Amino acid sequence: MISDIDEDSKPFSIEGKILNWYGIYRSISPRQKKNARYFKFDIVNADCIDTITVVLVDPFIETYTKELKIGLFVRIVCPLVRAKNHNDVGSALFSLHVAFYPETKISTFLADAAICETTSPQPPLVTLAFVVLQSRNFHQRIGTTFGDLVVADGPTPDDKAVVSFVNSRKHDYDRVIAQMAREDIVMFVARNIGLFVGRVCTLSVLDVTTLAPMRGSRSKEELTTTFYRQCEILGYNREVVGTLRFVNFNRALLHSQCSVCDSPKVKKVEGRLCCSLCDKDHVINMTLRLEAQIRSNIDRRVVAVQVLGSMVDRLQGLPMSFKEVYMESIPEVRDILSTSVVEGVFKIGTNGSMISFTPLLET
Secondary structure, eight states, X not given: OGGGOOTTOOSOEEEEEEEXXXXXXXXXXXXXXXXXXXXXXXXXXXXXXXXXXXXXXXXSHHHHHTTOOTTOEEEEESXXXXXXXXXXXXXXXXXXXXXXXXXXXXXXXXXXXHHHHHHOSSXXXXXXXXXXXXXXXXXXXXXXXXXXXXXXXXXXXXXXXXXXXXXXXXXXXXXXXXXXXXXXXXEXXXXXXXXXXXXXXXXXXXXXXXXXXOOOHHHHHHHHHHHHHHHHHHTOSEEEEEEEEEEOTTSOOEEEEETTTOOOOEEEETTEEEETTTOSXXXXXXXXXXXXXXXXXXXXXXXXEEEEXXXXXXXXXXXXXXXXXHHHOHHHHHHHHHHOEEEEEEEEOTTSBEEEEEEOOOO
């Protein structure tokens, strides 16, 4: 709500329609000794009671003045909240100062970025709103979690992309994975996200990228619809009769996580595992996390799934737990997975994880 905004507000996004339009202001900056330009307009949110002035600064004025018009629905992501001056007409006591790269769609950005690669050495940065469909290539190395996210902002296959994280932002990946374990649907606004050069349909969370939670009800509804439609395309939230084979079994298979803070960063102290973040002897959960593919016997479609925890034992049917085999001999585990073929009825959840398995009856 506009009335809730103040200078102590945490990072947020706000949606509304442009109500008034004031054009470009010029003022003298005493420190810079030159004209400073500001483009101002008011927005009103869904309750149609309060308004707030949005102040757009260089170098983005020309980018937006060609597109903004009264009545247009806009989303303001992670603005700076400042006390308004006498030129700010909005009813709120504060104004929103914005300086960010333009919002676009995944398909548009990837198409434009492909053209820019041949004409400009510097890939563009944009703002994207998306819902997380699944994690993939998940593994740990030296106590650090690595992996990518599959995200989408629309209902078609072209609206989907992979999101990778630079090394300095791996903690954000950990945070998203922990949130996915708690919530069915996870969505973000990514401000100043870039292209991963050299990888097809891959975005990159950079040092300058800001990940903010989605606040607007309209955008949440659209992305929720996107999530369920993309789950249908991926083959999730249904039962599949087919054959399962494991993939990526050469990666680390057993993943550690603190039971208190969910951090995957652990260390050994006097032979015991403890959390590197908490620096205490909290219980460290060790979970098997495998990637597999199921080929349907009906339509021959291949569905990528994750097999977690006790479900691995359910599939393998070994005389001892798969975790015990892993702790004794990693090469033996990889030999088992490389030759394992499982036929049955597999139920897949909305997050791409297998939630039940029934073997096919022998005839």
